[in-house]
Amino acid sequence: MNPNVNVPDALAGPLQRFYDYLNHEKGLSAHTQSNYQRQLSIMTQQLIVLGIKDWQQVDAGWVRQLASKGMREGLKASSIATRLSSLRSFFDYLISIDILEANPAKGVSAPKKKRPLPKNLDIDDVGQLLDVNDNDPLSIRDRSMMELMYGAGLRLAELVGIDINHVQFSQGEIRVIGKGNKERKAPFSGQAKEWLVCWLKVRPSLASEGEPALFVSKRGTRISHRNVQKRMEEWGIKQGVSSHISPHKLRHSFATHMLESSGNLRAVQELLGHENISTTQIYTNLDFQHLADVYDSAHPRARKKKKSDD
Known part of the structure; x- marks a missing residue:
């Protein structure tokens, strides 16, 4: 814990009991225990700044704030997932010792990891x-x-x-x-x-x-x-x-070159055998503006009326 942050006993006590549990009953490695302590220490300090003084005050909204703060700090999705996983394990322990009735972190998920797309060949x-x-x-x-x-x-x-x-x-x-x-x-x-x-x-x-x-x-x-x-x-x-x-790079190059030449997202979707067009959008690395332009020019309810249409 940061020595400059005063941790209330209602927060510190259960944390220490959890660390003892990990060491004596779970028998986790020193490295894993250290990771738990580091992640929980960071989140405890953040909750204290937010005004939390007891673990029973924490609900799903507070947990989402912790995840959002991690995103604002530039943490990778995998790092936020690790942090939330530590919190879920801790809350499960608090349920087992009758401090909590439900796990507020259960329904909170980390942002999805971005799938790296293969670079296509020119x-x-x-x-x-x-x-x-x-x-x-x-x-x-x-x-x-x-x-x-x-x-x-x-x-x-x-x-x-x-x-x-x-x-x-x-x-x-x-x-x-x-x-x-x-x-x-x-x-x-x-x-x-x-x-x-x-x-x-x-x-x-x-x-x-x-x-x-x-x-x-x-x-x-x-x-x-x-x-x-x-x-x-x-x-x-x-x-x-x-x-x-x-x-896979040849397949990706096919999709990219076909889309660049035709601009027909639906046709490329069919050619690739994608069930959902959203998969094609991601696969071909389209930006949203391009999709918006295609929509505006093609959809009968999106096109701007010409004077001759009146």
Whole structure:
């Protein structure tokens, strides 16, 4: 505790009993005990400044204030979550010794952690990566996989799960199984189609008899997720692309480039197989102003009336 802050006995006593409990009954490591004490000490001092003199005064509103204060101080979401977790454990203990009847921190959650999005490749980088002209079967397979991932925006699991009979060349569609075992048709054309034709010509030299998988490894069976990741990473280095290459980065680049060219968020949502458009908004790193502009220009009840409309 800060020696300059006078901690009322009604607050200090239960805290000390909790620390003894952690040490003697829970048997936690010294490091974990120290973390509990540090977090609870900070929050106790903050509550004292707010006028709290007894733990029974603390309700969910006070706990939210502590979380908000952490945000204003610039704490990461994970740090605020750790702080609230310490408080919940302490209040659970107070319930067990009949000081509290309910845990005021139970319904208070930390702000969600921001999911870091992969940086997309620019179009020149994509062109450099896909400029693979080696004629051996593995190189043809790898270029076909990369062309298809970038050309159709597939997830890694979707790519690996494709069987030969899922490919419909005449319609320019591939049947893929996405998240939640949901099936969708992914359109493909251009370079993706051309290189898939090239791969199918040399595939028999690698594939085991009766193997249904579209893409196979040197062993002749369905290629693994890890193998695809490794091969794409190696091609990024071999082709001299400065950015680290991964299957997800190709999917993200597909989404970003499609959105930049078309501005059609709904279409990109369908192509990516996202159930909610909010996922697409986050995935493609759209800013709110862009969405607002799309809404204002497209929604019939949002467009400003022209004089000719009167």
